[in-house]
Amino acid sequence: MKPFIIETHGLNYSFGKRQVLQNLELRVPQGAIFGFLGPNGAGKSTTIRILLGLLPVPKGQVLVHGQDLKENRIDILRRTGSLIEMPTLYRHLSGHDNLEMHRRMVQAPKARIAEVLQIVGLTQDAHRKTKEYSLGMSQRLGIALALMADPELLILDEPTNGLDPSGIREVRELLVRLNRDFGKTIFLSSHLLSEIEKCATELAIIDKGGMLYQGSLQHLYEGTFQSNVLQLETSNNAIAHKLLEDHQYQLLPQEDDVLAVQVQDKQQVARINRFLVVNGLEVFRLSTHTYNLEELFLNITKGDVAATAIQEPVLFERL
Numbered sequence: 022m023k024p025f026i027i028e029t030h031g032l033n034y035s036f037g038k039r040q041v042l043q044n045l046e047l048r049v050p051q052g053a054i055f056g057f058l059g060p061n062g063a064g065k066s067t068t069i070r071i072l073l074g075l076l077p078v079p080k081g082q083v084l085v086h087g088q089d090l091k092e093n094r095i096d097i098l099r100r101t102g103s104l105i106e107m108p109t110l111y112r113h114l115s116g117h118d119n120l121e122m123h124r125r126m127v128q129a130p131k132a133r134i135a136e137v138l139q140i141v142g143l144t145q146d147a148h149r150k151t152k153e154y155s156l157g158m159s160q161r162l163g164i165a166l167a168l169m170a171d172p173e174l175l176i177l178d179e180p181t182n183g184l185d186p187s188g189i190r191e192v193r194e195l196l197v198r199l200n201r202d203f204g205k206t207i208f209l210s211s212h213l214l215s216e217i218e219k220c221a222t223e224l225a226i227i228d229k230g231g232m233l234y235q236g237s238l239q240h241l242y243e244g245t246f247q248s249n250v251l252q253l254e255t256s257n258n259a260i261a262h263k264l265l266e267d268h269q270y271q272l273l274p275q276e277d278d279v280l281a282v283q284v285q286d287k288q289q290v291a292r293i294n295r296f297l298v299v300n301g302l303e304v305f306r307l308s309t310h311t312y313n314l315e316e317l318f319l320n321i322t323k324g325d326v327a328a329t330a331i332q333e334p335v336l337f338e339r340l
């Protein structure tokens with residue numbers, strides 16, 4: 022059983038009369054790379070700002086590192102590193118000197134500067150002015166700043182925003198290393214679903230301030246959503262549709278002259294084929310398709326999949 026490093030209970034938040042978070046129940050397991058996803062305006066940044074004490078904690082309970090955010094804000098923030106989009110850097114100073122200023126603020130030992138430079142791969146460029154840094158280097162320096170006090174948890178809001186493919190890859194590889202080699206829990210929001218797919222172990226998908234899915238990436242692919250889809254073309258799709266529906270197969274919305282059915286395994290594909298042939302239909306095409314994260318995300322946020330009961334069984338406990 023793993024403990025949760027972030028937990029929210031019935032979290033609500035309003036800007037004036039506009040409610041932007043609705044009973045949000047977030048559960049971030051310790052040790053995870055946790056992708057926090059949602060369409061524009063879903064409430065991701067608002068949640069992150071609350072977690073970082075940048076907005077007042079509203080109705081509901083927020084626990085970080087097992088402590089109540091309302092009562093232990095300072096201690097929680099000391100144990101949490103963050104980066105919101107782009108780091109604020111002193112552009113006329115070197116990477117090293119930016120780190121030195123921050124080190125004094127958080128009272129980290131001097132040796133920590135060399136350590137974080139090494140972790141983010143900026144040792145060689147430490148004494149160059151940061152105005153000469155590429156966006157990817159600046160972003161890695163931002164992560165070095167977040168790591169200065171050696172926090173257990175990193176909260177990153179769109180850390181790859183504006184980066185080119187190689188910058189995105191550098192940041193992704195860094196996050197994976199921080200998680201694997203240094204045991205950091207990483208909570209990150211991103212619109213780059215293919216990036217989340219490559220590095221996250223857990224994720225939450227929210228929309229209109231409410232939770233649509235929370236659990237492991239594996240569960241999302243294999244579990245509730247049955248991400249394997251069989252596409253079918255027959256001599257009479259209308260009859261095939263009716264036959265399959267009458268036999269409790271789940272048909273998915275599909276464009277063109279093709280039927281789409283959720284399937285569990287290849288034996289089921291063979292059964293469907295036999296069933297249609299026995300009922301006098303000719304089967305012209307059978308092909309399986311596995312949803313990727315982007316397709317699942319679009320299905321979930323469009324509401325093609327019922328938004329209830331999409332929470333993985335809780336296998337974790339509080340800190």
Ligand SMILES: Nc1ncnc2c1ncn2[C@@H]1O[C@H](COP(=O)(O)OP(=O)(O)OP(=O)(O)O)[C@@H](O)[C@H]1O
Nearest residue numbers: 036037039041059060061062063064065066067068
């Ligand atoms: N300071 C504010 N005052 C009023 N409304 C706000 C404020 N900040 C955000 N909102 C509204 O709250 C809702 C959630 O916004 P938020 O920035 O948290 O979404 P998001 O999921 O981070 O979106 P994006 O992916 O576009 O960054 C939106 O409807 C937004 O317009």
